[in-house]
Amino acid sequence: MLQNVPFAFFGHSMGSYIAFMTALHLKENYKLEPMHCFVSSATPLHKITHFHSSSFSGISEEQLFNFTTNIGGISKDLLENKELLEMFLPVLKADIQMIQNFNFVKSSKTLLSCDITCFSGTEDIAEEMEGWKDLTSGSVETHKFPGNHFYLTNPSNETFLINYITRCFEISYCA
Structure with missing residues (x-):
């Protein structure tokens, strides 16, 4: 059980x-809350607009491939592996459809109290990262790294993320 164990979440995209x-x-069902939430390359839930446009309705896998390639949303390794790409595109399409169909309504019940740290690439499509402050009463910090949607695969960015998250655990756990 997580009752007395500090935990955090990290999510990318x-x-x-x-x-x-x-x-x-x-939080709502078990009165448990992470000590920290780390979000990466994700526009705040209540600010998402780019996936709700009609341009994504009925999008073909080729159009999806072109869109994600243009925004840097497909790694070079994936682009070079046709078999893996054939498995990935339907999953990505389903993810976009799920976001399109998801309706997040911000209210006092939809707020966390933990700190949130936001990470994104300078060339990423994630917008208004500072808007995550609307979803917590805790503090919100943002960090931008050189790169696109896959900024975190850059070894120096990865090292920063690991060290930063480790420090957050050490500070919170020792406090």
């Missing part, structure tokens, strides 16, 4: 939404 909604579910 759609994983950020899953992490936030899981934290909210735990």
Whole structure:
């Protein structure tokens, strides 16, 4: 049981939404809350607009491929592996459809009290990262790294993320 064990969530892209909604579910239903929530390359839930446009309705896998390639949303390793790409595109399409169909309504019940740290690439499509402050009574910090949606695969960015998250645990656990 997590009653006396500090925990945190890290989510990248759609994983950020899953992490936030899981934290909210735990808070509302079990009175448990992470000590920290780390979101990466994700526009705040109440600010998402780019996936709600009609341009994504009925999008073909080729159009999806072109869109994600243009925004830097597909890693080079994936682009070079056609078999893996064929498995990935339907999953990505389903993720976008899920975001399109998801209706998040901000209210006092949809707020966390833990700190949130936001990470994104300078060339990423994630917008208004500071808007995560509307979803917690805790503090919110944002960090931008050189790169696109996959900024975190850069070794220096990865090292920063690991060290930063480790420090957050040490500070919170020792406090």
